[in-house]
Amino acid sequence: MALICRVLPAFLVVLAALATPSNSHGDGKLTLRCHPDQAATLLQLKKSFSFLRYPNPLESWQDGTDCCLWEGVGCSNSSGRVTALELGGCGSCSQGLDPAIFDLTSLQVLDLSMNNFGPYSLPANGFERLASLTHLNLSYSGFVGQIPTGIGKLANLISLDLSNNYGSCSEDSFCSHVTKTHDFFQTELEVLNFEILVANLSSLRELYLDEVDMSSSRDWCHALAKSLPHLRVLSLSFCGLSGPICPSLSALHSLTMINLEGNFDIPAPFPVLFMDFLNLSVLQLAGTNLQGHMPNFSNTSSLETMMLDVTNFSFGKPGSFSNFKSLQALSLDVDFAFMEHQSSLGIHTSLRHLELTQMDSTKDLGLILSWIGDLQNLASLELRGWNFSWKSFSSVAKLKNLRSLSMYYCSFTKPSLPAIGNLVNLRSLVIHQCELNGPMPSAIGNLADLESLEITDYDFLGPIPSAIGNLRSLKSLEINAHGLLGPIPSSIGNLSSLISLAISTSEFSGPMPPAICNLSNLEVLEMSNSGFSGPIPYAVGLLKKLTSLRLQESSFSGSIPDSIFNLTRLIELDLSFNLLSGKTIFYILIMIT
Ligand SMILES: *[C@@H]1O[C@H](CO)[C@@H](O)[C@H](O)[C@H]1NC(C)=O
Numbered sequence: 053m054a055l056i057c058r059v060l061p062a063f064l065v066v067l068a069a070l071a072t073p074s075n076s077h078g079d080g081k082l083t084l085r086c087h088p089d090q091a092a093t094l095l096q097l098k099k100s101f102s103f104l105r106y107p108n109p110l111e112s113w114q115d116g117t118d119c120c121l122w123e124g125v126g127c128s129n130s131s132g133r134v135t136a137l138e139l140g141g142c143g144s145c146s147q148g149l150d151p152a153i154f155d156l157t158s159l160q161v162l163d164l165s166m167n168n169f170g171p172y173s174l175p176a177n178g179f180e181r182l183a184s185l186t187h188l189n190l191s192y193s194g195f196v197g198q199i200p201t202g203i204g205k206l207a208n209l210i211s212l213d214l215s216n217n218y219g220s221c222s223e224d225s226f227c228s229h230v231t232k233t234h235d236f237f238q239t240e241l242e243v244l245n246f247e248i249l250v251a252n253l254s255s256l257r258e259l260y261l262d263e264v265d266m267s268s269s270r271d272w273c274h275a276l277a278k279s280l281p282h283l284r285v286l287s288l289s290f291c292g293l294s295g296p297i298c299p300s301l302s303a304l305h306s307l308t309m310i311n312l313e314g315n316f317d318i319p320a321p322f323p324v325l326f327m328d329f330l331n332l333s334v335l336q337l338a339g340t341n342l343q344g345h346m347p348n349f350s351n352t353s354s355l356e357t358m359m360l361d362v363t364n365f366s367f368g369k370p371g372s373f374s375n376f377k378s379l380q381a382l383s384l385d386v387d388f389a390f391m392e393h394q395s396s397l398g399i400h401t402s403l404r405h406l407e408l409t410q411m412d413s414t415k416d417l418g419l420i421l422s423w424i425g426d427l428q429n430l431a432s433l434e435l436r437g438w439n440f441s442w443k444s445f446s447s448v449a450k451l452k453n454l455r456s457l458s459m460y461y462c463s464f465t466k467p468s469l470p471a472i473g474n475l476v477n478l479r480s481l482v483i484h485q486c487e488l489n490g491p492m493p494s495a496i497g498n499l500a501d502l503e504s505l506e507i508t509d510y511d512f513l514g515p516i517p518s519a520i521g522n523l524r525s526l527k528s529l530e531i532n533a534h535g536l537l538g539p540i541p542s543s544i545g546n547l548s549s550l551i552s553l554a555i556s557t558s559e560f561s562g563p564m565p566p567a568i569c570n571l572s573n574l575e576v577l578e579m580s581n582s583g584f585s586g587p588i589p590y591a592v593g594l595l596k597k598l599t600s601l602r603l604q605e606s607s608f609s610g611s612i613p614d615s616i617f618n619l620t621r622l623i624e625l626d627l628s629f630n631l632l633s634g635k636t637i638f639y640i641l642i643m644i645t
Pocket residue numbers: 129
């Protein structure tokens with residue numbers, strides 16, 4: 053995931069503290085519920101965070117005010133001590149976790165997910181002090197290294213989520229500019245001894261360790277069965293697990309969700325024991341090495357979601373799915389050797405979400421796609437590697453209730469394209485790394501309810517049709533394509549709902565259409581890595597909601613309009629590598645704190 057972090061250009065100017073937060077000091081009328089030592093600890097934590105958000109999410113954290121009223125802080129009514137710290141997704145960057153946090157010894161809920169602490173390790177000592185903790189969420193936070201043994205001592209834990217730590221930034225791509233690279237080589241969390249980690253966590257109901265390296269835990273399956281009898285959610289995708297699913301796992305009969313995706317060394321026939329978990333609703337076994345056949349289950353299952361993208365496994369028995377009456381989401385890899393009877397798999401037409409991956413793009417698809425056309429309740433469809441003939445795409449185009457269509461690595465023929473315009477209920481359309489073999493069809497203008505359109509790494513020959521201006525509901529438009537793309541149609545100025553507009557790659561040319569400056573809801577505007585030329589319109593200063601303006605690596609010329617300094621919400625401004633006159637600005641990062 054380190055790839056999503058951009059490399060820092062040579063010059064970095066940081067203009068800090070543009071806006072001064074209004075200090076709301078205690079006026080004496082308030083009774084401070086908060087313990088001063090707890091407030092001091094929280095303020096020390098605040099100091100360790102940097103924010104790349106407007107407004108600063110911790111504006112309410114001011115010395116002298118009641119810390120129990122601060123954003124994300126919860127206190128016990130009786131003791132006044134801090135029992136909850138919920139700062140998930142607030143856009144903080146921090147060079148590791150400040151051990152001061154372990155002074156909040158009454159914490160029951162700690163959520164620091166979706167922030168950037170990476171790539172630093174969790175403090176080796178201290179977690180054991182948080183003995184009251186029931187919920188710990190450090191997912192998507194960039195931590196690396198070993199999971200501290202102290203977490204295994206938190207006997208009251210009900211929910212533990214350490215998933216998806218990649219040692220790099222989370223959703224804020226520019227976070228990486230602020231945190232220095234610490235340990236370049238460690239890219240994930242690891243658990244050295246899973247048996248010991250979970251031995252005392254017998255209250256645990258939810259365990260998420262996705263992407264944590266568990267490859268040295270050979271006995272993971274028995275450890276789960278023995279130590280975590282109340283588990284309801286088990287999510288261990290991409291953990292490097294090996295060895296078979298053990299029969300003793302049948303003890304965990306309260307499981308409602310099992311995700312073992314991407315553990316390629318779990319070789320097994322379909323684990324029939326899971327079908328005895330009467331409350332199981334999500335079963336995710338994609339990317340495991342399942343072998344043999346899908347059994348023909350005779351008992352009705354509560355399964356709502358099943359993901360089985362496996363290559364060495366057969367679904368081809370008639371009626372295999374007919375007993376999954378609750379199934380709403382299904383993901384399959386399609387290997388044609390096994391799909392002769394696809395029309396009789398027995399999938400109920402109540403299915404709402406379907407993902408299909410074609411393993412061999414040279415094979416004809418006619419039959420399979422006619423089967424899709426019957427799933428009239430499908431709201432969301434994801435296709436990977438499909439090679440469409442005109443006929444087969446028309447089956448997809450029959451899905452009138454489809455809200456979301458995503459296609460990755462697909463190839464089309466030119467005559468099949470306009471059929472996209474039949475999917476009039478689409479809210480979201482993603483076309484990623486596909487071969488279109490023709491221009492974007494004007495029929496796309498029929499999709500009047502479309503809110504998000506993303507066309508990336510995609511080849512098409514021709515301009516963006518001006519019919520795109522009909523997409524009045526569009527909130528997000530991202531185009532990054534190759535071909536003879538030409539100028540942006542000025543009809544884009546009619547997309548008044550747009551919040552984010554990102555257009556890049558060198559084949560675009562011409563000026564920035566002034567009409568863009570009429571899109572008063574825009575928060576993100578990117579026109580980069582392209583042949584865009586001419587001046588940056590003065591009217592860009594009308595886009596008062598902009599937080600990110602990225603026009604780098606294009607051919608914009610003239611001087612930088614002063615009106616840019618009216619954009620007081622701007623957090624990111626990148627005008628580097630253009631033909632702009634005046635001061636040489638390679639890169640400006642403005643932080644509003
Ligand atoms: C704590 O006090 C607040 C406000 O008086 C009240 O709304 C809340 O229910 C109380 N919580 C508990 C757990 O007693």
